[in-house]
Amino acid sequence: MVQIVDRAYAHYVPPAFPYFELLDRIHQHVLPRTYVEIGVSTGRSLTLALPGTLCIGIDPAPKVVFRMGRRTRIFSQSSDDFFADHDLGALLGGIPLDLAFIDGMHHFEFALRDFINLERASAPSTTVLIHDCLPVDETTSARERTTDIWSGDIWRLILLLRQWRPDLEVAVVDSAPAGLGLVRGLDPASTILTDHYDEIVEQFLAVPYGALDDGSMREQLNCVPGDWKHVSPLLPDRPLRQSSVGALTALRMMEAAAFSRRRGVSSPSGSVPA
Numbered sequence: 001m002v003q004i005v006d007r008a009y010a011h012y013v014p015p016a017f018p019y020f021e022l023l024d025r026i027h028q029h030v031l032p033r034t035y036v037e038i039g040v041s042t043g044r045s046l047t048l049a050l051p052g053t054l055c056i057g058i059d060p061a062p063k064v065v066f067r068m069g070r071r072t073r074i075f076s077q078s079s080d081d082f083f084a085d086h087d088l089g090a091l092l093g094g095i096p097l098d099l100a101f102i103d104g105m106h107h108f109e110f111a112l113r114d115f116i117n118l119e120r121a122s123a124p125s126t127t128v129l130i131h132d133c134l135p136v137d138e139t140t141s142a143r144e145r146t147t148d149i150w151s152g153d154i155w156r157l158i159l160l161l162r163q164w165r166p167d168l169e170v171a172v173v174d175s176a177p178a179g180l181g182l183v184r185g186l187d188p189a190s191t192i193l194t195d196h197y198d199e200i201v202e203q204f205l206a207v208p209y210g211a212l213d214d215g216s217m218r219e220q221l222n223c224v225p226g227d228w229k230h231v232s233p234l235l236p237d238r239p240l241r242q243s244s245v246g247a248l249t250a251l252r253m254m255e256a257a258a259f260s261r262r263r264g265v266s267s268p269s270g271s272v273p274a
């Protein structure tokens with residue numbers, strides 16, 4: 001895929017983990033009109049949202065150090081409180097959710113509630129990404145955090161979605177450090193997960209890590225390689241939205257100017273890199 005935006009600042013602020021590059025490519029492929037991120041932290045991944053995208057970030061204690069776009073709003077509250085207090089569809093201006101990234105509390109029942117709430121504002125074309133779905137080992141995938149890198153038991157969410165929602169397209173991309181779940185085919189009218197929430201949580205809390213650690217982990221999680229040729233077929237066809245095209249042109253101009261300033265060269269007014 002030819003990237004629409006060459007992120008010049010990446011030369012100076014490299015991504016913390018390889019999955020940031022994958023997130024960037026997904027943003028540039030999907031060209032989302034609307035984007036929701038649960039678990040903002042420093043705001044690094046929120047900077048991948050393209051100008052023109054209406055963004056909502058949710059985090060009980062955000063520590064944002066990056067400059068956010070004009071159409072980005074960050075809500076300093078837990079995702080449970082956010083969805084109890086706000087109508088996501090209304091905040092998105094009635095436009096369905098195009099892209100979401102769940103990277104909040106690393107217990108699967110929290111991520112399950114996040115997914116349920118996001119699906120209510122979704123459309124069949126919506127893409128939901130879920131961080132930390134591919135366990136590294138039992139210790140880093142436990143419910144109690146005892147290590148620096150910790151993915152928790154988010155892997156349970158993938159198992160339950162594949163069992164309880166066979167209508168969904170669910171895969172896990174093998175992207176360091178602990179995988180990236182990718183879910184499509186959402187149905188905002190579905191109540192299966194809500195109606196059976198307590199039963200589902202009880203069922204999958206009882207699933208031991210050993211159920212994965214028997215050589216069938218990649219099959220059970222529907223794991224795919226992290227290269228673009230395997231990821232791109234999992235995404236919706238690339239749209240051509242006039243609003244996105246204008247925003248991307250503006251971004252390319254700004255990034256060209258910023259890169260030129262870094263090199264001590266004045267960028268011609270109105271020039272856009274090829």
